[in-house]
Amino acid sequence: MYDSPDSTDDDPSESTECTVERPAIPAQALASALGATLGPNGLDKMLIDREGTVVVTNTGATVLESLDVDDPVARIVRDAVLAHAHRTGDGTTTTALVLGELLSEAERLADQGLHPNVIIDGYAVALAAARDALRELATPVETSERETLRRIASTAITGKWDATATARFATLTVDALRSVDFDTSRLTMHAYPGATLADSEQIGGILVDTELSSTEIEARQTDGYRTRTDPTLAFVDGEIGLPETDGSETVTVQDAGELQSVQEYEQQLRDDLRRAVVDLDVDVLVCRRSIDDGIRTGLEKAGVLPVERTRRDEFAAIARAAGATSVLSATELTHEALGTAEAVRHRPVGDRNAVVFSGLPFEDHVSLVLRGGTQHVADETERIVEDCIAAVQHAAHDGGVVPGGGAGMASIARTVADRADRGGRRTALAVDAFADAVTVVPRTLARNAGLDPIDAMAALRNRHHEGDSAVGVDRSGTLCDMREAGVVEPVTVPMRCLETAFETASLLLGIDERLAATSGTDPDAVSHGGHDHANHAHGSDNSGTSGYPWALSH
Ligand code: ADP
Ligand code: MG
Numbered sequence: 277m278y279d280s281p282d283s284t285d286d287d288p289s290e291s292t293e294c295t296v297e298r299p300a301i302p303a304q305a306l307a308s309a310l311g312a313t314l315g316p317n318g319l320d321k322m323l324i325d326r327e328g329t330v331v332v333t334n335t336g337a338t339v340l341e342s343l344d345v346d347d348p349v350a351r352i353v354r355d356a357v358l359a360h361a362h363r364t365g366d367g368t369t370t371t372a373l374v375l376g377e378l379l380s381e382a383e384r385l386a387d388q389g390l391h392p393n394v395i396i397d398g399y400a401v402a403l404a405a406a407r408d409a410l411r412e413l414a415t416p417v418e419t420s421e422r423e424t425l426r427r428i429a430s431t432a433i434t435g436k437w438d439a440t441a442t443a444r445f446a447t448l449t450v451d452a453l454r455s456v457d458f459d460t461s462r463l464t465m466h467a468y469p470g471a472t473l474a475d476s477e478q479i480g481g482i483l484v485d486t487e488l489s490s491t492e493i494e495a496r497q498t499d500g501y502r503t504r505t506d507p508t509l510a511f512v513d514g515e516i517g518l519p520e521t522d523g524s525e526t527v528t529v530q531d532a533g534e535l536q537s538v539q540e541y542e543q544q545l546r547d548d549l550r551r552a553v554v555d556l557d558v559d560v561l562v563c564r565r566s567i568d569d570g571i572r573t574g575l576e577k578a579g580v581l582p583v584e585r586t587r588r589d590e591f592a593a594i595a596r597a598a599g600a601t602s603v604l605s606a607t608e609l610t611h612e613a614l615g616t617a618e619a620v621r622h623r624p625v626g627d628r629n630a631v632v633f634s635g636l637p638f639e640d641h642v643s644l645v646l647r648g649g650t651q652h653v654a655d656e657t658e659r660i661v662e663d664c665i666a667a668v669q670h671a672a673h674d675g676g677v678v679p680g681g682g683a684g685m686a687s688i689a690r691t692v693a694d695r696a697d698r699g700g701r702r703t704a705l706a707v708d709a710f711a712d713a714v715t716v717v718p719r720t721l722a723r724n725a726g727l728d729p730i731d732a733m734a735a736l737r738n739r740h741h742e743g744d745s746a747v748g749v750d751r752s753g754t755l756c757d758m759r760e761a762g763v764v765e766p767v768t769v770p771m772r773c774l775e776t777a778f779e780t781a782s783l784l785l786g787i788d789e790r791l792a793a794t795s796g797t798d799p800d801a802v803s804h805g806g807h808d809h810a811n812h813a814h815g816s817d818n819s820g821t822s823g824y825p826w827a828l829s830h
């Protein structure tokens with residue numbers, strides 16, 4: 277199907293290294309590579325990078341991010357889909373599939389002599405109809421509907437884990453969101469390796485990882501340090517130490533007496549800084565930057581728990597919630613600037629150290645501690661939970677939910693096809709093509725569930741014709757009412773999938789030809805990579821109509 281890549285006559289005898297062939301990935305391969313990961317029966321992809329690192333994932337965005345894409349059209353497709361993923365958090369594979377179909381359909385229409393502008397017009401009419409269809413299909417969701425929110429969360433993460441883990445994370449996410457009234461600025465997440473997914477938990481308060489700082493809680497495991505009840509908190513948004521020298525200065529001392537006075541002066545400064553904290557009866561000192569070793573030891577001896585190098589967002593959140601005002605230097609601390617909490621306790625997470633600030637009087641906070649066997653698994657878990665949170669947020673605040681499992685897209689296809697007669701005859705062809713393109717979602721779900729996609733689509737179309745607008749393909753491959761099956765997704769997700777697919781298709785269809793630009797990277801890569809190359813392959817007499825610059829198969 278594809279032309280074999282030009283052999284770049286590297287003398288094979290020169291290198292005895294074993295390398296993996298990495299051909300450029302054209303846009304079509306990109307869409308079909310993702311198709312098999314769609315939905316609850318989607319399979320994982322194994323990604324192997326140049327260093328041989330292996331990553332197994334089911335997330336469309338992770339696959340796309342790691343792909344080596346050389347083809348310029350494929351690159352535009354990938355970047356648009358990734359931008360959608362970052363903005364919306366879900367629907368990555370769906371966007372890539374629909375976009376791929378819109379471009380294939382456009383190629384077919386252009387072969388029939390339709391001008392790209394007519395195709396774009398038709399797609400725009402279809403998108404407007406699709407938007408209406410989605411709004412009509414949507415049902416609102418209240419933040420009090422815990423069960424519905426759990427279903428939304430489950431649908432968003434289906435296929436990533438087994439059913440038990442999916443249910444567990446859906447509950448964890450929804451409960452965490454509910455306990456902060458859906459205000460994610462009061463929700464912190466940390467991913468730690470060294471335990472199983474099932475060990476992930478929600479804890480009340482803000483968890484601060486102290487591993488990055490030299491706050492060595494291990495060294496002070498007396499009971500007094502393990503939990504501080506009703507502590508007074510101070511916040512210093514800077515460094516606590518002696519005035520910095522820029523490193524180029526050398527202090528030259530003439531004799532032992534002078535050295536002693538320098539040391540005494542420094543000791544005096546340290547004492548002043550320590551006393552500024554201790555005299556205010558501070559129990560926990562939270563510092564944005566580092567604390568000088570001598571001062572830290574002095575503070576610890578006086579019973580103060582120093583927490584240094586705190587992440588900026590956590591520092592601000594704790595100070596706000598504790599009712600404290602942060603100051604730039606320890607000497608500026610006053611009683612008015614201090615805050616309180618119910619408890620600050622040391623809490624090891626796996627082999628790492630953390631401190632939890634709980635019972636903060638001005639804001640309720642919740643932390644999610646996500647676990648996985650390796651850092652990669654823990655990080656991937658964090659990402660999936662972030663997407664899950666985004667899905668619940670969209671549904672609760674942004675227009676409600678529509679049935680998933682391809683039901684929404686099948687329903688859209690019907691409405692769009694009904695509108696085809698509103699434009700001109702030629703535009704109607706493009707409107708119909710859009711309707712066909714969106715059915716790629718139920719079709720792919722059916723195929724991934726082991727059904728014959730043509731039979732399944734015929735049956736699905738009949739059910740929708742009879743007015744069952746919520747019928748889709750469930751996990752077992754049965755056509756059933758998706759609302760009843762509990763498969764619902766935020767209306768925002770399919771809406772944005774279609775918008776991104778439309779915008780990107782329009783952008784690519786508007787391209788007349790590829791020209792090699794003089795600035796930037798190797799211009800040959802552009803001019804030889806696609807259009808010309810395809811014309812060579814089809815024979816030189818085939819120059820006029822074939823080889824659209826945006827076409828997928830080039
Ligand atoms: P995307 O990257 O597009 O989100 P996914 O692999 O997450 O791709 O699959 C999403 C699709 O799977 C959506 O169309 C969604 O409705 C569907 N889906 C999710 N859970 C189920 C389920 N339990 N049964 C049927 N379809 C489901
Ligand atoms: Mg998804």
